[in-house]
Amino acid sequence: MGDHGVRPRRRGEELIKAIHDAVLEEVVEVGVGRLTMEGIGRRAATPRTTLYRRWSDPVEVLLDALYHQHPVEEPNPGADDLRGDLIDALRLMVEWALSPAGRAVAAILTDPKSAALMSETLFERVFANRGGTFTRTVLQHYADRDRFPAELLTPVVADIGEALVTKRLIDTGTPPTDEDLAAIVDQAILPAIGFGPRA
Amino acid sequence: MGDHGVRPRRRGEELIKAIHDAVLEEVVEVGVGRLTMEGIGRRAATPRTTLYRRWSDPVEVLLDALYHQHPVEEPNPGADDLRGDLIDALRLMVEWALSPAGRAVAAILTDPKSAALMSETLFERVFANRGGTFTRTVLQHYADRDRFPAELLTPVVADIGEALVTKRLIDTGTPPTDEDLAAIVDQAILPAIGFGPRA
DNA sequence: AGAATTAGATACATGAATGTAGCTAATCTT
DNA sequence: AAGATTAGCTACATTCATGTATCTAATTCT
DSSP states (O other): OOOOOOOOOOOOOHHHHHHHHHHHHHHHHHGGGGOOHHHHHHHOOHHHHHHHHOOSHHHHHHHHHHHOOOOOOOOOSSSSOHHHHHHHHHHHHHHHHHHHHHHHHHHTTTTTGGHHHHHHHHIIIIIITTOOOOHHHHHHHHHHHTOOOOGGOOOHHHHHHHHHHHHHHHHHOOOOOOHHHHHIIIIHHHHHHHHHOOO | OOOOTTTOOOOHHHHHHHHHHHHHHHHHHHHHOOOOOOHHHHHHHHHHHHHHOOSHHHHHHHHHHHHSSSSOOOOOOOOOOOHHHHHHHHHHHHHHSSSSHHHHHHHHOGGGHHHHHHHHHHHHIITTTTTTOOOHHHHHHHTTTSSSOOGGGHHHHHHHHHHHHHHHHHHHSOOOOOHHHHHHHIIHOOOOOOOTTOO
């Protein structure tokens, strides 16, 4: 005995990946406000000194981790099925929002100390490319093909689906079911682009 | 000289009010995660010892402060003006969301450590009574009077306005203008209850 | 006026995170 | 195999918040 748990020493890419994973887990559990080098190091099983060699503070580690996240699948409007494609787009959004990166971004955006972070490249690089473009991509596709009047695709309309899914995530903390998503599409998005109940 | 800033000593109600104000400011600036007795006391200009006499930890102070907030004006559908009343309801919501209490609630709801707090009475006492019932009140009023088919007033539809306003607040950090609110009403809420564009 | 409350001030031991420094040994490069 | 990198370990002084305890003096109550 004696060599209880001797593990090959991690370096470079491998070590960094472990640290990235650690920050994302940590921020979800503890929030941006309480991120510490100590906590990140503990979770990644690496000494703080190693962290300081690369990053100057916990938020830097977090941002670095976000930049290196795998991009999320983009909505890809396929057959001639507007309703189905919208539901799929929202499903992708839910998936992203529940991923480590999604939850980390949520933690950042809602943290009082993040005003400074937002204005950085973070917003364009992470949020604008993803959170904002799930149903919009699909709607644009069908508007371009004259399936509904393009002038109805306003910024407000493009936001309806994401806004309702976000609200549900915040309110209940649980992901919307497929029926929930269908209800959102049928009762909110489709009426706004002309496929609604007649008064 | 000598009596630089001698202030009458605060007691009871008055002191508690000052502390309540302090927590709400503090949580907005720093988040729930980083609330400390130290910080609250500093901001209220009272020693920590005074805080410990009444509350056991910072979150207790915060909850107490929220319970004692002035209730928000309720939407009060008036003349026969569905569109105008909806806009007013959203305007009330924005007002509430930007108040100290509103921002504090947002900070709590979005903090990772708040899972325990949510399930408490907080949700029913603070959020369900306010955040959830701005446009719903108005819509219910008009549905009851058969201005549109009551079966269209689903949970999803009742959430559309609040969801879009919330999204804007999160995305841009600035309150929506009156034109923004009107756009939300015209392009998202009204179509969902049958006053929409025809495809 | 005298007694009861209760805010304000000070002190202290404890624990967590910080940022820095220096050493050791594992892994990679040539 | 030898040298260069770089992760892992230990240590340290500093700072900040924690709870608790004790004393004082201002305010309120009777």
